[in-house]
Amino acid sequence: MEGKGGDQEAETVDIGSPLPCPNTVTIRRNPYRRARATPINDPQCYNSSISKLREVPPFPHEEILSAQNLEDAPSQPSSTSHGKLGSENIKVFLRIRPLLNSKGPGNPGSVDDKNQRLRAKNAWPQNPTKKNISGREKNVKKISRVCMMVNDSHSVTLSTPIDSQDSKKIKSETYGGFSYVFSTDSSQLAVYERMVKPMVDDFLSGKSGMLAALGPSGSGKSHTIFGSPREPGMVPLALQHIFKETEARTNQALGSIYISIFEIYSERGKAEKLFDLLRDGCELSMQQSTVKGLQEVLISNAGQAESLIAQAVLKRATATTNTNSQSSRSQCIINVYQKCEGALSAPSNCAVLTIIDLAGAEREKKTGNQGTRLLESNFINNTLMVLGLCLRSLLEHQKNPKKPLQKHFQNSLLTRFLRDYLEGKKRMTLLLTAKSGAEDYVDTSYLLRQASPFMKIKYDEIEPSNIVPSKRQYQGSSTGEQTKLSSTLGQAKRMRLVNREDSNEERNVKELHISKKDAPRACKLEANSRAVKSECDSQTQSDRSHIIMQNFAKALWNILKQYNAKLKDAEMEIKSLRESVGHEKEKYLVLETEMNEFKAFCTCHKGREGCRIYNQEAFDAQASSLSRLQHSDNEPTLGTSCALLDVEKSDRKGGVCSSRPKHHNTLEVKGESFLPTEFNDSLSLSNDEKLGISSPIDVSSTKAYDRAGYRPDDPNVSDQSNDKLILLTGQDTNDAEVLSEPRLDHSYDESITSTSCTTLDTEKSNRKGWANSSKPGKHVSSVVESKRLTEFIKLPTAADEMLEPSSPRAVSSTEGCDQVGSKHSGRKVNNSCNIQKPNMSVMFKNSPLPTDETLEPSSPRAVSSTEGCHQVGSQHSGRRVSNSCNPQKAKRRLMPSTSVLLRDLSNLDLLDETTASKGRKGTRKLAADDVKRTDGSISLIRMLKSNHHL
Numbered sequence: 001m002e003g004k005g006g007d008q009e010a011e012t013v014d015i016g017s018p019l020p021c022p023n024t025v026t027i028r029r030n031p032y033r034r035a036r037a038t039p040i041n042d043p044q045c046y047n048s049s050i051s052k053l054r055e056v057p058p059f060p061h062e063e064i065l066s067a068q069n070l071e072d073a074p075s076q077p078s079s080t081s082h083g084k085l086g087s088e089n090i091k092v093f094l095r096i097r098p099l100l101n102s103k104g105p106g107n108p109g110s111v112d113d114k115n116q117r118l119r120a121k122n123a124w125p126q127n128p129t130k131k132n133i134s135g136r137e138k139n140v141k142k143i144s145r146v147c148m149m150v151n152d153s154h155s156v157t158l159s160t161p162i163d164s165q166d167s168k169k170i171k172s173e174t175y176g177g178f179s180y181v182f183s184t185d186s187s188q189l190a191v192y193e194r195m196v197k198p199m200v201d202d203f204l205s206g207k208s209g210m211l212a213a214l215g216p217s218g219s220g221k222s223h224t225i226f227g228s229p230r231e232p233g234m235v236p237l238a239l240q241h242i243f244k245e246t247e248a249r250t251n252q253a254l255g256s257i258y259i260s261i262f263e264i265y266s267e268r269g270k271a272e273k274l275f276d277l278l279r280d281g282c283e284l285s286m287q288q289s290t291v292k293g294l295q296e297v298l299i300s301n302a303g304q305a306e307s308l309i310a311q312a313v314l315k316r317a318t319a320t321t322n323t324n325s326q327s328s329r330s331q332c333i334i335n336v337y338q339k340c341e342g343a344l345s346a347p348s349n350c351a352v353l354t355i356i357d358l359a360g361a362e363r364e365k366k367t368g369n370q371g372t373r374l375l376e377s378n379f380i381n382n383t384l385m386v387l388g389l390c391l392r393s394l395l396e397h398q399k400n401p402k403k404p405l406q407k408h409f410q411n412s413l414l415t416r417f418l419r420d421y422l423e424g425k426k427r428m429t430l431l432l433t434a435k436s437g438a439e440d441y442v443d444t445s446y447l448l449r450q451a452s453p454f455m456k457i458k459y460d461e462i463e464p465s466n467i468v469p470s471k472r473q474y475q476g477s478s479t480g481e482q483t484k485l486s487s488t489l490g491q492a493k494r495m496r497l498v499n500r501e502d503s504n505e506e507r508n509v510k511e512l513h514i515s516k517k518d519a520p521r522a523c524k525l526e527a528n529s530r531a532v533k534s535e536c537d538s539q540t541q542s543d544r545s546h547i548i549m550q551n552f553a554k555a556l557w558n559i560l561k562q563y564n565a566k567l568k569d570a571e572m573e574i575k576s577l578r579e580s581v582g583h584e585k586e587k588y589l590v591l592e593t594e595m596n597e598f599k600a601f602c603t604c605h606k607g608r609e610g611c612r613i614y615n616q617e618a619f620d621a622q623a624s625s626l627s628r629l630q631h632s633d634n635e636p637t638l639g640t641s642c643a644l645l646d647v648e649k650s651d652r653k654g655g656v657c658s659s660r661p662k663h664h665n666t667l668e669v670k671g672e673s674f675l676p677t678e679f680n681d682s683l684s685l686s687n688d689e690k691l692g693i694s695s696p697i698d699v700s701s702t703k704a705y706d707r708a709g710y711r712p713d714d715p716n717v718s719d720q721s722n723d724k725l726i727l728l729t730g731q732d733t734n735d736a737e738v739l740s741e742p743r744l745d746h747s748y749d750e751s752i753t754s755t756s757c758t759t760l761d762t763e764k765s766n767r768k769g770w771a772n773s774s775k776p777g778k779h780v781s782s783v784v785e786s787k788r789l790t791e792f793i794k795l796p797t798a799a800d801e802m803l804e805p806s807s808p809r810a811v812s813s814t815e816g817c818d819q820v821g822s823k824h825s826g827r828k829v830n831n832s833c834n835i836q837k838p839n840m841s842v843m844f845k846n847s848p849l850p851t852d853e854t855l856e857p858s859s860p861r862a863v864s865s866t867e868g869c870h871q872v873g874s875q876h877s878g879r880r881v882s883n884s885c886n887p888q889k890a891k892r893r894l895m896p897s898t899s900v901l902l903r904d905l906s907n908l909d910l911l912d913e914t915t916a917s918k919g920r921k922g923t924r925k926l927a928a929d930d931v932k933r934t935d936g937s938i939s940l941i942r943m944l945k946s947n948h949h950l
């Protein structure tokens with residue numbers, strides 16, 4: 001109800017003469033806060049409700065009170081107590097520009113007129129019956145054109161215009177908390193008295209302040225700040241007031257008054273520029289927050305000041321827009337300085353009163369600006385946005401000190417200049433200007449929404465602007481001086497008291513000066529008081545800094561403690577993790593070992609290499625016998641051929657020395673003497689075409705062989721991928737017989753373990769692709785004739801299966817054996833391996849070295865498998881042998897006695913299917929029953945027989 005009364009108040013100006021006040025009036029001194037206006041959906045209802053409200057106007061106690069106190073002193077500013085320290089909110093005023101067709105105020109200078117107008121506004125009780133209906137309708141029409149209504153002197157209600165009402169939108173919003181709301185009929189003087197006069201008083205008492213007018217274009221900023229000759233604005237009025245005071249205080253130690261006016265303008269939207277409006281638009285520069293080269297003109301009287309201001313306003317950049325015939329295109333800043341002379345000319349005593357007429361925010365839609373005007377609009381809006389950001393950041397920082405104060409001020413010259421104000425170091429006053437017309441609803445709403453939160457900005461303790469705290473002040477204070485905190489706080493309080501007392505003293509001095517007119521004394525006292533005040537300020541500052549530092553140190557200490565605790569926790573965690581990792585590692589090692597063993601097992605079995613690994617003793621014995629054999633016979637034997645193999649290299653590179661010299665002892669084969677030609681051919685140990693395997697044999701291996709002290713029997717020249725190493729174990733080296741017949745059988749896709757097999761440089765083979773080097777057609781598989789061998793050595797069927805070629809995995813299998821071979825001296829190869837042509841070494845030497853073409857790399861799987869096998873240490877080899885090869889079992893089952901062997905050999909029919917076997921070269925696999933004797937096998941049998949007969 002009261003809110004609507006406020007609406008009526010705006011209308012009563014136009015209604016006519018007010019009615020007399022009643023004799024008895026009850027005044028509510030502390031009025032309750034008005035409720036938010038009820039949204040009105042129906043326009044008719046809205047209008048009718050307004051009409052009803054008009055019938056019962058509220059009691060305008062605020063206006064009555066303000067009218068009573070207007071002439072005395074500004075009640076609102078007094079509450080801010082400019083002289084005292086403490087929490088103080090920023091002052092935000094709102095001035096509503098009257099509608100253009102509304103009647104303007106009367107003579108603003110006349111107090112009678114003012115009172116009359118006030119009475120007219122506050123007329124109560126009015127007799128509604130006296131008003132005719134036509135007048136009421138007229139008022140309703142007017143109201144419908146207004147979007148903003150004054151609730152009281154501190155709040156307004158903004159109503160959505162009927163035209164743009166949407167059922168979903170909020171119909172009205174109330175904005176309160178303003179320092180004061182100047183209604184449409186407020187005069188310039190009234191505005192000055194309430195808003196600027198207190199600032200001027202502060203200025204005269206040596207305190208800086210700033211007033212900035214902001215609002216949409218055409219809302220009356222320039223009118224308020226500069227005014228017109230008829231209605232002087234805040235700047236002329238302030239200067240008048242200052243000089244009035246100066247004259248009144250002729251003998252006081254007031255400083256000289258200087259003035260400077262400059263503008264910040266962006267021509268065509270380019271970089272911002274500063275122009276001195278008192279020096280024919282001289283361009284200026286800004287260094288940090290200081291304008292360089294700005295002329296400060298000494299003012300001796302108000303008339304001179306007004307003249308200068310008028311000239312400056314004429315130089316200011318303005319243009320005609322749709323919203324304002326003389327729209328400001330720049331931000332205009334007026335500074336009034338009070339510079340003290342002599343001893344009091346310290347910077348702290350130089351007060352500055354800054355009044356800023358900002359360019360108005362513009363909406364392109366409304367202004368219809370184009371080209372230069374549009375670019376100017378952008379600059380203006382950007383500057384206002386930056387200003388808004390600075391104020392918002394300050395507010396947020398004050399609400400939550402943990403939030404840092406953003407440095408938005410760097411983004412425009414205006415905000416850079418106003419840095420101290422925007423950081424809350426100096427007092428600031430905002431004047432919001434708005435238009436109440438319905439067509440201005442959007443602009444007004446935006447302004448109020450954006451700026452009303454700024455009312456919460458506080459100045460806890462205003463610092464003297466020019467005093468920079470010395471760092472040395474903090475050096476004496478240590479973090480351990482917690483006990484001093486309370487005393488310091490007490491001291492600070494005392495300092496505040498002193499400050500207040502000083503303020504009182506200052507007032508007393510003034511009174512004394514006025515009453516007794518003792519100018520010299522008053523001046524002295526004034527000077528003393530200022531000096532004391534300055535000291536107090538600096539001391540207070542020092543104490544404050546000290547407290548801040550102590551608090552900071554405390555906070556830091558707490559944080560450090562927290563971090564320390566966290567660090568300890570983390571250390572404990574790491575410790576426990578380490579322990580668990582150690583356990584896991586152990587488990588992992590065990591698992592790895594087991595896996596390697598398993599892999600080795602798999603390698604031997606799955607690799608179908610048929611590795612039978614001799615034990616170390618057997619191998620050594622065989623090696624030594626082989627060595628003897630070689631030394632005794634200058635002719636190269638199988639051992640000789642093996643000597644071609646680089647044992648060392650094979651060891652290093654994973655070569656397999658699987659043939660057993662021991663067999664030489666048993667067989668006592670002397671290479672050339674008993675090696676049949678066809679066997680040699682079939683073996684093709686040195687023949688690439690037949691074997692495709694001679695290449696891996698390192699010709700230079702003789703040396704290594706010698707070094708090794710034994711002579712590996714047969715080079716395993718087989719294709720690694722298809723390799724089948726038959727290592728017949730035999731602890732009893734005498735009994736150990738390696739029986740194997742070379743077989744030109746490709747069905748098994750095997751290469752010649754029997755003929756080669758020894759020091760395979762497995763790694764090399766892997767690298768160079770032994771696995772794929774031998775083609776099926778080139779295989780000369782001198783393999784033990786399966787059927788007979790099965791009978792002969794009683795290999796189980798599984799063993800046969802095990803001997804199946806395995807292609808790529810064979811390499812890994814070989815290497816798996818190799819790893820073991822270093823200790824267990826490799827594998828036993830069948831006898832055919834040991835049989836070597838006497839000139840084998842020569843042959844090997846002359847044989848071409850393997851090329852990359854022939855040594856195609858095997859599958860990667862094979863390599864990886866190799867590595868896995870390499871990891872298996874020799875220590876596991878025994879186990880592996882027991883798992884996969886089982887020497888005892890082999891001895892029992894696989895190691896027939898020599899006599900049995902020879903007896904069986906004698907039974908072999910050498911002429912058996914010699915020719916037929918040739919036709920089966922191309923077959924991939926032969927059935928066990930269908931094994932035919934090859935040339936090589938026949939040769940081998942012959943050889944064995946001849947040997948037997950020997």
Ligand SMILES: Nc1ncnc2c1ncn2[C@@H]1O[C@H](COP(=O)(O)OP(=O)(O)OP(=O)(O)O)[C@@H](O)[C@H]1O
Nearest residue numbers: 097098217218219220221222223324327328359360
């Ligand atoms: N309180 C007022 N009483 C009477 N006339 C006013 C009032 N306020 C503004 N005006 C008039 O309104 C017009 C626009 O005012 P003004 O130039 O001050 O607006 P502005 O906000 O400065 O606009 P801009 O931002 O574009 O410069 C002027 O002609 C001015 O005389």
